[in-house]
Amino acid sequence: MQTIIEPFRIKSVEPIYFNTREERIHNLKKAHYNLFLLNSKDVLIDLLTDSGTSAMSAEQWAGIMRGDESYAGSPSYFRFENAVQDITGMPVVIPTHQGRASEKILFNILGGKGKYIISNTLFDTTRANIEYTGAVGKDFLCPEGKIPSLNAPFKGNADISAMENFITITGAENIPLCIITVTNNSGGGQPVSMQNLKEVKKLCNKYKIPIFIDACRFAENSYFIKKREPGYENISVKEIAREMFSLADGCTMSAKKDAFANIGGFIAMRNENLAKECRNLLVITEGFPTYGGLAGRDLEAIAIGLYEVMEENYLQYRIRSIEYLCNKLLDHNIPVMQPAGGHAVYLDGKAFMSHIPVEQYPAQALACALYIDGGIRGVEIGSLMFGKYNEAKSLIPAPLELVRLAIPRRVYTQSHIDYVAEVIIETFKKRKEFPGLKIIEEAPLLRHFTAKLETLNP
Amino acid sequence: MKPITNSWAEPYKMKMVELIKMTTPAQRKKALKEAGYNTFLLKSEDVYIDLLTDSGTSAMSDRQWAGMMLGDEAYAGSKNYYHLEDVVKEIYGYKYLIPTHQGRGAENILSKILIKKGDIVPGNMYFTTTRLHQELAGGRFEDVVIDEAHDPENEFPFKGNVDLIKLDKLVKKYGASKIPYVSIATSVNMAGGQPISMQNLKDLRAFTKKYNIRIIHDMTRVAENAYFIQQKEKGFSNKSVREIVKEICSYTDGATMSAKKDALVNIGGFMTTNEWEVFEEARNMVVVYEGLHTYGGLAGRDMEAMAIGISESVDDDHIRARVGQVIYLGEKMINYGIPIVKPIGGHGIFVDAKKFLPHLSQDDFPAQTLAAEIYLDSGVRTMERGIVSAGRKPNGDNYYPKLELVRFTIPRRVYTQAHMDVIAESTLRVYGRREKIKGLKMVYEPKYLRFFQARFAKI
Numbered sequence: 001m002q003t004i005i006e007p008f009r010i011k012s013v014e015p016i017y018f019n020t021r022e023e024r025i026h027n028l029k030k031a032h033y034n035l036f037l038l039n040s041k042d043v044l045i046d047l048l049t050d051s052g053t054s055a056m057s058a059e060q061w062a063g064i065m066r067g068d069e070s071y072a073g074s075p076s077y078f079r080f081e082n083a084v085q086d087i088t089g090m091p092v093v094i095p096t097h098q099g100r101a102s103e104k105i106l107f108n109i110l111g112g113k114g115k116y117i118i119s120n121t122l123f124d125t126t127r128a129n130i131e132y133t134g135a136v137g138k139d140f141l142c143p144e145g146k147i148p149s150l151n152a153p154f155k156g157n158a159d160i161s162a163m164e165n166f167i168t169i170t171g172a173e174n175i176p177l178c179i180i181t182v183t184n185n186s187g188g189g190q191p192v193s194m195q196n197l198k199e200v201k202k203l204c205n206k207y208k209i210p211i212f213i214d215a216c217r218f219a220e221n222s223y224f225i226k227k228r229e230p231g232y233e234n235i236s237v238k239e240i241a242r243e244m245f246s247l248a249d250g251c252t253m254s255a256k257k258d259a260f261a262n263i264g265g266f267i268a269m270r271n272e273n274l275a276k277e278c279r280n281l282l283v284i285t286e287g288f289p290t291y292g293g294l295a296g297r298d299l300e301a302i303a304i305g306l307y308e309v310m311e312e313n314y315l316q317y318r319i320r321s322i323e324y325l326c327n328k329l330l331d332h333n334i335p336v337m338q339p340a341g342g343h344a345v346y347l348d349g350k351a352f353m354s355h356i357p358v359e360q361y362p363a364q365a366l367a368c369a370l371y372i373d374g375g376i377r378g379v380e381i382g383s384l385m386f387g388k389y390n391e392a393k394s395l396i397p398a399p400l401e402l403v404r405l406a407i408p409r410r411v412y413t414q415s416h417i418d419y420v421a422e423v424i425i426e427t428f429k430k431r432k433e434f435p436g437l438k439i440i441e442e443a444p445l446l447r448h449f450t451a452k453l454e455t456l457n458p
Numbered sequence: 459m460k461p462i463t464n465s466w467a468e469p470y471k472m473k474m475v476e477l478i479k480m481t482t483p484a485q486r487k488k489a490l491k492e493a494g495y496n497t498f499l500l501k502s503e504d505v506y507i508d509l510l511t512d513s514g515t516s517a518m519s520d521r522q523w524a525g526m527m528l529g530d531e532a533y534a535g536s537k538n539y540y541h542l543e544d545v546v547k548e549i550y551g552y553k554y555l556i557p558t559h560q561g562r563g564a565e566n567i568l569s570k571i572l573i574k575k576g577d578i579v580p581g582n583m584y585f586t587t588t589r590l591h592q593e594l595a596g597g598r599f600e601d602v603v604i605d606e607a608h609d610p611e612n613e614f615p616f617k618g619n620v621d622l623i624k625l626d627k628l629v630k631k632y633g634a635s636k637i638p639y640v641s642i643a644t645s646v647n648m649a650g651g652q653p654i655s656m657q658n659l660k661d662l663r664a665f666t667k668k669y670n671i672r673i674i675h676d677m678t679r680v681a682e683n684a685y686f687i688q689q690k691e692k693g694f695s696n697k698s699v700r701e702i703v704k705e706i707c708s709y710t711d712g713a714t715m716s717a718k719k720d721a722l723v724n725i726g727g728f729m730t731t732n733e734w735e736v737f738e739e740a741r742n743m744v745v746v747y748e749g750l751h752t753y754g755g756l757a758g759r760d761m762e763a764m765a766i767g768i769s770e771s772v773d774d775d776h777i778r779a780r781v782g783q784v785i786y787l788g789e790k791m792i793n794y795g796i797p798i799v800k801p802i803g804g805h806g807i808f809v810d811a812k813k814f815l816p817h818l819s820q821d822d823f824p825a826q827t828l829a830a831e832i833y834l835d836s837g838v839r840t841m842e843r844g845i846v847s848a849g850r851k852p853n854g855d856n857y858y859p860k861l862e863l864v865r866f867t868i869p870r871r872v873y874t875q876a877h878m879d880v881i882a883e884s885t886l887r888v889y890g891r892r893e894k895i896k897g898l899k900m901v902y903e904p905k906y907l908r909f910f911q912a913r914f915a916k917i
Contacts, residue, residue: 012527036750039540040532049533052757064526068476069724070502071511072910078501097559097748097755104747125746132746262531262757263559276904283907284590285566285747286559288498293559295514295725295760443742449750450741 004320007313008410011058017041024372032452033368033437035377044375045416046408050343051216052098052256052263053408057308060260060301067297072288076296076303080266083303087238087310088215088245090268092275094282095292095299099216099254099265103129105281106212106252106267109274110176111135118166118209119179120158121145121187124385126179126214128446138166142196145187146399148337148348153228155339156184156221157196164203172207181214182221182244186381188402189217189322189341191224194232194243201247210249212269216257218244220342223315237310250274257343260305260409264298318342321417322407328421334428337402347424349382349401353431358383359394360436360456363401366427369434370403374423378405384439385448466782469775470871473520479503481837494913495830495898497839506837507877508869512805514560514718514725515869519770522722522763529759538761539752542728545765549700549772550677550707552730554737556744557754557761561678561716562587564729566747568674568714569595571739572638580628581641582620583607583648586847586907588641588676588714593852597638600628607649608860610799610810615690617652617801618645618683620662629669639672644706645679645686648843650863651784651803653686656694656705663709675713680706681720682804685777700772712736719805722767722870726760780804783878784868790882796889799863806867809885811844815895820845820858822897826914828864828888831895836884841865846900847909 019027019042031037040046046053056064068074077095084093096102103126111117111133122130122137130137140163145155158180167175180200183191204211222240226232232240245251250269255261269275279289287293308314319342326340335351349363356362363382370376379385382401390396405420427434441452481489481504493499497510508515518526530536539557546555558564565588573579575596581588582603589599602624607617620642629637640662646652666673684702688694694702707713712731717723731737741751748755756764770776781804788802797813811825818824825844832838844862851857866881888895902913 014530036534039535039537040530041537042535043532046532051533052753053531053533065474067724068502069515070505070508071513071515072498073501073503073505075501075503097563100749101559101747101755128746262529262759263755279911280905283904283910284587284594285562287562288910291514293563293725293755297724298757443745445742446745449745 004317006317006410007311008057016044018044019375021372024375028368028371033364033455034451034453035367035371035379036449038371038377043377045412045420046377047344047405047420048377048379050257050406050408051254052261053411054260054262055408055410056260056262056301056305059308060304063300063304064297067295067300069296071291073290074296074299076299077290080299080303083306084266084268087241087306088251088268089242090245090250090270092269092272094267094275094278094289095294096265096267096282096286097293098256098263099252100125100129101286101293102252102265102267104285105278107133107135108281109277114174116170116175117177117179118163118175119181120156120192121181121184122179123181123185123214124446124448126181132445140166141184141187145184145190148188148346148400148402149335151338153191153339154193154196155190156182156187156192158192158200160196160199160203163200167203167207167209172209175207175209178204178209178211179214180211180248183217183224183342185216186386188337188346189220189343191221191228191342193229194225194240195229197244197247211247213245213248213251215245215251215253217342218253219258219309219315220319222310223312223319224342237312237315241310255302255305258309259302260308261298261302264294264302266292318409321414324414325405325407325417325421329424332425332428334424344404344406346381347403347405349380349403352428353434355432356436358397358401360438361453362436363403364437364453365434367403368437369427369431370423373427374419376405376420376423378403380448384451466779466786468779468871470519478506480506483834486834486837490830490834494902495826495916496912496914497829497833497841498910499913500833500839504837505839507873507881508839509806509866509881510839510841512719512867512869513716514723515872516722516724517869517871518722518724518763518767521770522766525762525766526759528762529757531758533753534750535752536758536761538758538765542761542765545768546728546730549703549768550713550730551704552707552713553732554730554734556729556737556740556751557756558727558729558744558748559755560718560725561714561727562591563748563755564714564727565591567740567743568712568729569597570743571736572672572674573597574638576636577638578628578632578636579639579641580625580637582618582643582654583646585643585647585676586849586909590906592641602628602640603646603649607646607652610650610797610808610861610863613800615653615686615801616655616658617649618643618654619658620654622661622665625665634669634671637671639674639711640666641674641676642710643676644683645804647679648861650799650808651679651682651805653683653804655691656687656702657691659706659709672712673710675707675710677707677713678716678719679805681771681777682781684772685781686804699774699777703772717764717767720771721764722771723760723764726756726764728754780870783875786875787866787868787878787882790878791885794882794886794889796885799861806865808843808863808865810862811864812862814889815892817893818897820862822917823900823914824897825862825864827895827897830898831888832864832884835888836880838881838884841867842909846912849908
């Protein structure tokens with residue numbers, strides 16, 4: 001296979017602190033087997049998230065220096081607004097300090113008890129924000145998206161007929177919103193096809209349900225459409241992105257992903273009345289509408305990053321590096337989600353740790369094993385993150401037990417990725433040594449961030 | 459107070475500058491109309507000297523910029539978080555820290571945790587976002603600041619003090635169980651940046667201890683308050699601002715902080731508490747609203763800049779120059795005969811719009827009108843702090859605050875003495891033609907915090 005080199009070189013570096021396996025065992029115990037509670041300096045390769053962890057470009061840093069910190073009406077805001085309007089085609093742009101703040105505002109207005117919000121798959125904070133208002137989030141992922149080992153081009157697609165079925169039973173008046181997450185993070189970073197988006201639009205138009213795109217990884221999704229969907233081979237990523245957004249009534253975005261920013265987000269939409277309501281809430285928890293809780297410099301960095309991420313050389317490098325890791329693991333028969341997603345490699349925790357039952361959080365056990373063996377920090381996306389309890393207080397497991405190894409943008413080199421692969425291959429060989437886990441302390445919402453766990457005797 | 463002559467010269471020099479655009483009267487007239495006579499809605503490009511706020515507008519030091527480059531952007535457990543935690547413990551002395559993207563994020567979380575429906579929250583004068591969060595959490599704000607605070611002419615040095623008799627009446631009327639905490643601002647913003655004395659804080663601590671009521675500290679300008687204590691309160695002239703800040707915090711049980719003021723950053727804030735249970739609840743809640751508790755919705759670099767800024771903010775030389783510049787501007791205005799709130803506060807000059815425009819009724823929005831006129835004259839942007847900012851009561855009636863002020867807030871380390879001269883001279887010109895100035899009417903009123911986005915037209 002042809003080598004794809006990075007379309008950039010390194011301008012500033014950050015040291016990595018090495019430690020020993022014994023130190024890591026100690027650190028993990030101190031962090032109660034929850035990788036979120038580790039100090040970042042104790043991590044060698046941090047694949048916890050691709051959110052806010054990107055390396056900014058020299059252009060973005062120049063934007064940081066140019067930031068106008070006026071409280072109201074900063075030119076940095078107007079540059080930001082122009083960029084978002086240009087890419088999404090949506091006239092109203094509201095900055096927020098990050099994605100979950102956008103969601104919280106939107107769901108506070110549209111959610112509430114008795115309401116249902118439908119989606120291909122909602123991400124963890126999105127679902128938590130929906131549930132916090134009393135509404136219920138409902139996922140309708142296409143059947144192929146639910147089988148990790150199946151290779152299909154658009155495993156993030158929504159299941160249109162299941163969605164319609166639900167709408168007719170529940171009543172469209174109880175469904176204030178449909179959210180399409182691109183790419184589908186919880187489902188393995190898998191893309192949604194333009195065709196599927198068009199069908200979602202047709203369905204939602206029929207029942208007058210507005211569509212919002214959760215656009216964190218819009219550029220990666222656009223690139224997959226270009227590569228995999230017939231008819232889009234010769235269309236630019238920007239045009240594809242614009243077509244995607246043209247099918248929606250609004251979008252929420254965490255700029256910490258596909259805008260290379262370390263902080264920031266926004267809501268964009270077409271409906272001015274809804275926007276007024278959003279701004280009313282914005283000033284309470286976020287900030288004035290022309291800064292939304294962000295420094296002016298961060299608005300600059302986002303405006304620049306939104307364009308950089310649509311560069312095709314960059315996207316080719318980005319998607320190929322994820323594929324590279326995925327293929328390396330497949331060569332060693334490691335159970336990974338197929339095909340490779342846009343921002344992460346997802347290990348199938350259930351298959352990897354087949355000796356650990358779901359009640360003992362096999363994916364979390366795997367994430368802990370990778371930290372102990374190689375100082376790699378991934379994140380469990382399984383029953384620790386999404387599991388619930390039934391009335392008898394026993395676990396209702398999540399459909400998939402995954403470990404996500406999210407690759408920060410423009411941060412790690414091929415040698416780092418080779419190291420990651422080697423660690424996983426080694427861990428796989430001695431996987432039976434690692435025990436399952438139980439939760440000893442948890443919060444009612446988003447428990448995975450702060451939960452404390454203990455190992456069970458193997 | 460010791461006379462301040464030329465001794466406030468800045469303990470720093472300029473390392474990087476930002477160009478500003480000069481505008482013509484015709485351009486300003488057009489810009490003001492487009493902004494609905496609300497200075498918040500002006501584009502900052504059209505502003506010559508921006509005194510809208512001292513929040514997030516400071517110039518960071520070269521050390522803070524260096525800290526920006528040391529940002530550790532790890533989602534969990536960033537080393538900048540641990541640095542910030544150390545600094546907060548060392549300088550302020552609070553036990554537990556929850557970072558938030560800015561002050562109102564901290565207020566939101568703290569109000570939701572501590573306030574139950576029907577609770578009463580006494581405080582030394584309201585602040586817009588603080589009171590709103592108290593109300594949204596189901597509480598009601600009750601003003602217990604001393605009467606002197608509402609009199610712009612009164613020169614009492616500690617107009618931020620709490621009237622313990624008023625507080626005692628509230629406790630007797632509602633019972634201590636209905637009062638989750640007393641909300642204490644250091645350098646009371648709405649009173650004109652007026653400090654609270656250490657003695658008053660001590661008395662308040664003794665009082666609240668008796669009833670087992672918390673004191674929650676709105677500490678955004680605690681260093682400026684500490685400087686006034688050092689200058690004006692008996693027994694503190696030989697103590698450093700740093701020591702005084704720590705003593706102030708020691709009489710309180712927790713705090714909300716917008717680091718965009720004293721702490722010299724463009725974004726950031728936090729909540730602190732000395733109670734483990736409150737901390738635990740806050741940690742669970744911050745994930746929903748702000749971000750994981752080791753970043754709270756901030757980039758790692760911003761936590762680093764905040765940690766360094768906090769250390770710089772309690773430096774005696776820094777605070778002397780900061781407050782010295784504000785006093786320089788204030789004394790100039792007093793010499794011109796312009797009615798301002800006295801004594802001069804720590805972060806800005808508050809012009810008394812009722813006295814400036816005595817021919818306007820409060821329903822003609824005199825402070826809003828005056829802010830518009832000053833912009834028109836010179837491109838100086840100030841802010842209304844009167845009836846528009848006060849908003850409406852939960853029952854829909856307007857609050858009619860006793861003070862109708864225009865705030866000239868001075869960003870930290872940004873403007874020079876020459877800029878101060880321009881500001882004073884412009885205000886004098888408007889004062890000269892004050893009798894010809896007509897009021898405004900409100901044509902768009904948003905639901906919350908209306909002063910931000912309201913639009914006006916000329917009467």
